Amino acid sequence: MPSTIFYLYLIVAVAVISGIRLLSSPEYARWGNIIAAIAMLAAIVLILAQQELLGVGSVVVALLIGSIIGAALAIQVKMIQMPQLVAFLNGCGGAASCLVSLAETANPATTANMYICGWAVIVGSFTFSGSLIAVGKLSGKVKQQPVILPHHSWLTSGIALLLILYWAFAVYLRFTSFLLYGVILLPFALALGVIFTIRIGGADMPVVICFLNALSGLAASLCGFVTQNPLLVACGAMVGASGILLSQKMCRAMNRNLANVFLGLGVTPVSGKRLEPDSLQLKKEAEMTEEDKFSFSLKILKEADEVIIAPGYGMALSQAQFKVWELAEILEARGARVRFAIHPVAGRMPGHMNVLLAEAGVPYDKLLEMDAINEDFKNTDVAVTVGACDVVNPSAIRVAGTPISGMPILKVFEAENILVCNLDERPGYSGVENPLYKEKHAILLWGDAKETLDRLIKGLSDRG
């Protein structure tokens, strides 16, 4: 190992680590990103110089084409489409690692190298096809519900077994071209990625994206083993660790484990009737007309000192986040304290809800994590849920045996009054009926959240 290059690699690696480290504070996160980007640029230039590629036109053109496509995607994407973009980029990374390893199979030095190349091809192509399915599911081009083929588990394990056997024993097949060995791996690994991802439901996508993120890191790391490059190994391993950590966090927040997410278990909608009727004080829905409900909502909002808003993915779907912030600003101008309670799996990827609200202009110190705010619902005058169902469903802690039982939820039901701005009373993704809607202190404002909020905003500003 030539020592100068080694030290340069070390500097790049340290820069990348400190970049990620800075991401832990919202104030300096931008700098972290810039440092990591500069480190990456430096590494690319370094390799170009070291391999004497600077003058090679085709390489420069390839770099430029990739950069332009990447930039175009990044600039055009809407915040609600962020999960798709991240999944797509994961796929690109995986595919790139796979292709590099394939290219390297053309000149493997040793048998050991061939094994690593093969393994890198498998992980890379699996990441690629899995990510494309995830993109399809997130953008609605592929059915969101789990697609289960006949004998799905057998099919999955069968392909996986074939793949591993072939990978392990290919040395004995005496290939004349090692490239052929790699190419034969491709269809199996690609098919496995598809079959694996297609059975996972839409609401479990946060976990899948994290997992694919981890895999794209692993693929890059393997690619580093193939090309004997410690920097690739290091960066890839860090990304892998990050992805694994985030998948774990997401699973914990949904009270699932990786195995049952991947097997598509626990997402079959159950009928709400399986639940016992709630023992709470039920109110007669007919008592209040729409107009009554509306003016009562205005009254409690006007009198409120403490307001917590609990947004869900429904808010993002109706693009109501701007209205939500408008409402919050009006309430604040009236002297109330307004905060946001963010459930870890609100949205379609970790932290998605925070980004959506930040886009609408909500300052980040008003966005509180579930654990930081959950005990405050008791002392809250009005809790407003906007397009959230499962993450505020008290059944999760009151009823045993439902798909969401044991899942940590936002304790919206503890608030003095609850305004529910959801589209309708249908259960959330889990299919578990939400007894919150029957609570005496819940005011149900059905309809598109954006319109509901607009009416509230108008009402508040008109009658001063």
Add this chain to the structure above:
Amino acid sequence: MLVLVFILSGLIGYWVITKVPSLLHTPLMSGTNAISGVTVLGALIAVAVAATTSSKSLAMVAIVLAMVNVVGGFLVTGRMLAMFKKGKSKGKE
């Protein structure tokens, strides 16, 4: 040696990322995503050492894909982080 690097950086990565609040998990993901595009370095090396035309063209495609990953990842992370603003100094109280 490389195995050591792998384990060590995995541990460092895990430790560093535990400290990132869930507020910033989306930019964290897109950021690390961009970092996984380091595979572009592998692609560049592969082009340089490629013995055959087929492996050279594979590596070229890899360069394009990896750059989409790198540039797209960093830019979108920057875009998101630019939106996170601190609240005005507690106006009311």
